[in-house]
Amino acid sequence: MKLSRPEIEADSWAFALDVYARPGIADACLKLQNEAGVDVMILLMVTFALTRHRILLTPAEIRKLDEACLPWREQIVRPLRAIRSGLKSGPRPAPSSETEQFRSKVKSLELAAERLQNRLLADSLPLRPGKDVVSPQDLRSALASVVTLFLDRRENKSIAGLVSSIDLIVDAAMPGAR
Secondary structure, eight states: OOOOHHHHHHHHHHHHHHHHHSTTHHHHHHHHHHHHOOOHHHHHHHHHHHHHHOOOOOHHHHHHHHHHHHHHIIIIIHHHHHHHHHTTTOSTTOSSHHHHHHHHHHHHHHHHHHHHHHHHHHHHOOOOOOOSOOOHHHHHHHHHHHHHHHHTTSSSOOSGGGHHHHHHHHHHHSTTOO
16 A cells, blocks of 8 residues: 555654654664764654665665755754753753743744654655565664764764664564564
8 A cells, every 4th residue: 555645744753753752762862863963853764664664765865864854953953952952951040940831842842843854754755665574684774874874974983882772773663573
């Protein structure tokens, strides 16, 4: 059954929320984001493409996904994230109960911005027949390509310390893989 772009967008967003909510996944994604600069939405879309549609994206296709959402991520998502994060410790009058309400509103805006980014990614996802069989190693390799794309923008960074986070995501997205 061939899905329309709006169906892929809705399915990929539900998938992202589901996987991210699983035990340990938020921490694994945040480690990849903080230590390698990984765009978690791209990471989750690559995971979705492989686990739900058996589409193993190439490094070039992952770069195209990144290019499709780069302006939105840099101009909208990251500034909202920075504001939300900054409200945890200041400036005055933060942190306080009043600023926590404001921070919660910013968090909602950030989530809405990520959903719009998901739409950009869904619209850019290459749709083609999937592989017959998908292995955990396929997903590990695809996620390593995502992490490497972002690590290449940083100096003196190695994927070695991030493999455990990739493995957690693989295990969550492909239960019983090990």
